[in-house]
Every structure is written in structure tokens, then in C-alpha cells.
Amino acid sequence: MEASMLWLTLVLALAAVASAVFAFVQARAAVSGRDDALAAQRSAESARDEALELSKRATVAAEKHAEALKRAAPGEWSTLRRTGGHRLALTNTTGREATIETIEVANGALAKVNTTRRPLPAQVDHGDVYEFSLEAPGTSRTPEVKVTWCVHGESDTRTFRRTPLAY
Numbered sequence: 001m002e003a004s005m006l007w008l009t010l011v012l013a014l015a016a017v018a019s020a021v022f023a024f025v026q027a028r029a030a031v032s033g034r035d036d037a038l039a040a041q042r043s044a045e046s047a048r049d050e051a052l053e054l055s056k057r058a059t060v061a062a063e064k065h066a067e068a069l070k071r072a073a074p075g076e077w078s079t080l081r082r083t084g085g086h087r088l089a090l091t092n093t094t095g096r097e098a099t100i101e102t103i104e105v106a107n108g109a110l111a112k113v114n115t116t117r118r119p120l121p122a123q124v125d126h127g128d129v130y131e132f133s134l135e136a137p138g139t140s141r142t143p144e145v146k147v148t149w150c151v152h153g154e155s156d157t158r159t160f161r162r163t164p165l166a167y
Helices: 002-072
Strands: 081-084 087-091 098-105 112-114 122-124 129-135 145-151 157-162
Touching: 098 112, 098 129, 122 129
Parallel strands: none
Antiparallel strands: 081 087, 087 129, 098 122, 098 145, 112 129, 145 157
């Protein structure tokens, strides 16, 4: 019986050693997994911080770009002012040198635009005035003027409409 006890003790000792080895391997795997998780967390935090910084830079760049576009975009022309009789005037308040391509009656009123004093296309510097006549004999409808223009030296045309006061 002593031999069977000895064998049983030996088997139990081997089982205890195997359990200890298994526990050691599991503990090492857990520590390694924790270290990998911490490294991944640090990497993610670093990536987040970098993305935040890039986002801030992009926002600043977008704001600067929008401001530059706003400065580069031409402003509006003045109201259509009466200068005497049938004479009307527009002031270039766009902040840019401009070329007026066409002026026409836009709303079907029986009126005629006369630009013979300064033929079109006409270059109008910022702050300068372009004068023309608008003859609307016996019309009950107030004529609306449509002006097609472009920034001097550019090909993109723009259009605006103005109605002279008290026709």
C-alpha cells in the first residue's frame, strides 16, 4: 500500500506542478495583455491629441481662407441714382476695377437704355461713376435695369438689378 500512496503522492505533486506552470503562463499572458492594452491606450491618446491639433490648424486655415475669399470677392454696386432728367448713375463700390458689359431693361417696361456717351463695355475704376440715360416715355411700369459686369481682367460675369427711384 505504501507504493500506491507513493504513486498517488507523485501524481498529485505532478498535477500541482502542472497547475503552477499553467497559472504562471496565464499570469504572464495577462501581464502581457495589460501591457499591450496600455501601449494601445497611449497610442490612441497620442493619435487623439494629434488629430485635435490638426483639427485646430484646419479650422484656423479655413477661417483664414474664408477671410481671404471675402476680401477677394467684389462687393456690391451702388444704388441707381438720378443725376438729372433721364440720366442715371451707378458708382463702382465693389472695391475692384470693373468692366460693365451690358445694361438693359429687365422687367419688360417700355424703356430704352442709352449708353452713347460712354459705350459698352466700359471700364469703371473703384469709386468711379458710370452714367447712362434711361428713357421711359409714357410708361406706367417702373423700369428695372439689369447690369452685367465682371471684375476687370476676369471672364466670369456677374449680374445685378436696380430700379431707379421715382420714375
